[in-house]
Structures are given as structure tokens and as C-alpha cells.
Amino acid sequence: xxxxxxxxxxxxxxxxxxxxxxxxxxxxxxxxxxxxxxxxxxxxxxxxxxxxxxxxxxxxxxxxxxxxxxxxxxxxxxxxxxxxxxxxxxxxxxxxxxxxxxxxxxxxxxxxxxxxx
Amino acid sequence: xxxxxxxxxxxxxxxxxxxxxxxxxxxxxxxxxxxxxxxxxxxxxxxxxxxxxxxxxxxxxxxxxxxxxxxxxxxxxxxxxxxxxxxxxxxxxxxxxxxxxxxxxxxxxxxx
Numbered sequence: 684x685x686x687x688x689x690x691x692x693x694x695x696x697x698x699x700x701x702x703x704x705x706x707x708x709x710x711x712x713x714x715x716x717x718x719x720x721x722x723x724x725x726x727x728x729x730x731x732x733x734x735x736x737x738x739x740x741x742x743x744x745x746x747x748x749x750x751x752x753x754x755x756x757x758x759x760x761x762x763x764x765x766x767x768x769x770x771x772x773x774x775x776x777x778x779x780x781x782x783x784x785x786x787x788x789x790x791x792x793x794x795x796x797x798x799x800x
Numbered sequence: 801x802x803x804x805x806x807x808x809x810x811x812x813x814x815x816x817x818x819x820x821x822x823x824x825x826x827x828x829x830x831x832x833x834x835x836x837x838x839x840x841x842x843x844x845x846x847x848x849x850x851x852x853x854x855x856x857x858x859x860x861x862x863x864x865x866x867x868x869x870x871x872x873x874x875x876x877x878x879x880x881x882x883x884x885x886x887x888x889x890x891x892x893x894x895x896x897x898x899x900x901x902x903x904x905x906x907x908x909x910x911x912x
Contacts, residue, residue, distance in 0.1 A: 731898075
């Protein structure tokens with residue numbers, strides 16, 4: 684598609700439950716990024732993919748967070764045993780990554796708001 | 801890691817006024833993007849501007865990479881310009897990938 688799509692828009696989980704978020708990057712884009720926005724103005728990088736390969740996962744709390752980008756499927760971000768502090772908006776972004784002008788521009792989806800009660 | 805500072809943190813304008821938002825960064829960057837996050841939370845790309853000046857309608861941006869700052873100009877502001885404006889710089893990570901590091905934003909309120 685022409686836009687990054689994210690589902691669901693909102694997700695409510697009780698503490699300790701699992702949460703799974705989905706992202707469909709712009710068709711033809713090679714890179715996918717996940718960011719977490721907390722407190723309305725703080726963004727944290729979580730993980731990036733080059734096609735289906737993890738490119739950089741230095742921002743991921745690995746004990747509870749995992750992510751995948753499989754061929755012909757939306758990318759996913761999964762949080763096992765959610766905690767109150769995981770409440771945030773999770774944004775997915777994609778970038779073309781090929782040669783040309785502005786190939787590094789990251790285009791963001793609408794986000795998924797996760798509320799952990 | 802790199803520090804990205806935006807100023808002012810809050811800005812209130814009357815419709816029709818002009819404004820300048822600033823983004824300072826502490827180290828060399830590969831690229832820089834400006835975003836507008838509207839009141840519904842959507843992040844809208846405004847500019848991809850590693851250096852130089854770009855204009856798009858009432859908005860323009862200038863990045864002086866050698867002096868590590870970027871400016872976003874909004875002219876003849878409208879109520880629909882309200883929201884939070886983020887500057888994000890692209891930095892290379894150890895593994896060779898790039899990630900965006902965001903500033904904390906400037907919250908703009910345009911009153912009718």
C-alpha cells in the first residue's frame with residue numbers, strides 16, 4: 684500500500700497478559716522500524732528490520748519483547764507479560780532503502796495505543 | 801549518545817502569526833526529519849532535510865549541518881497547525897543500520 688498500516692488502533696491488556704501489534708510497511712520498502720512513544724513526547728527506538736532480517740535490536744527489552752517480519756505477512760511486535768510501564772503508543776515506520784533521493788526518509792504509521800491496566 | 805534539543809517547548813500564537821522552531825543536535829548526523837504530530841496522534845512527515853533549505857507552502861526548513869542545528873519556519877499560522885512538532889536526527893548504529901533519535905518536541909497552539 685501507499686501508507687504504513689498498523690493494527691489494532693487501540694489495545695487494552697491486564698498486567699501480565701500478552702500483547703501483539705501488527706504493521707504493514709509501504710509496498711516496496713526494505714526497512715521497517717518500531718518506536719515507542721511514552722508520555723506524549725518521548726520516542727524510543729526499539730528494533731529495525733531489513734526485509735525479514737533483524738537489522739538492529741539494541742533498543743528492545745529482550746526479556747519480554749520480540750518482533751518479526753516474515754515474507755508475505757505483516758510485521759509484528761509482541762510483548763509477553765505486559766507491565767504498566769509498557770503503556771505507550773507504538774509506531775511502525777518504513778523506508779525505501781534503495782538508491783535515489785530521500786531513500787532514508789522514514790514514513791510512520793498511525794500507531795497502536797497500548798494501555799496496560 | 802546524541803542529544804537533540806528543541807526550543808521552545810511550548811508556543812502559543814494567534815492565527816496569522818509567523819514562528820520559528822529550533823532543533824539543536826550534539827553530533828554529526830546522517831539526516832534530519834521534521835514531523836508534525838497532530839492532536840489525533842498522527843505523525844506527518846514535513847521535511848527530510850540533511851542540509852540546505854526546503855519549502856512546502858507556508859512551511860520551510862533550513863538545516864546547517866556544520867553548526868548542528870535546524871530551523872522550521874511556519875508562516876501565516878492556522879489553527880490546523882496546532883500540535884507537536886518533532887525534529888528527529890538519523891544516526892548510524894554499531895551494526896550499520898540507521899535509527900531516528902527524536903527531540904522532545906515543540907507544542908504549538910494556534911488560537912483563532
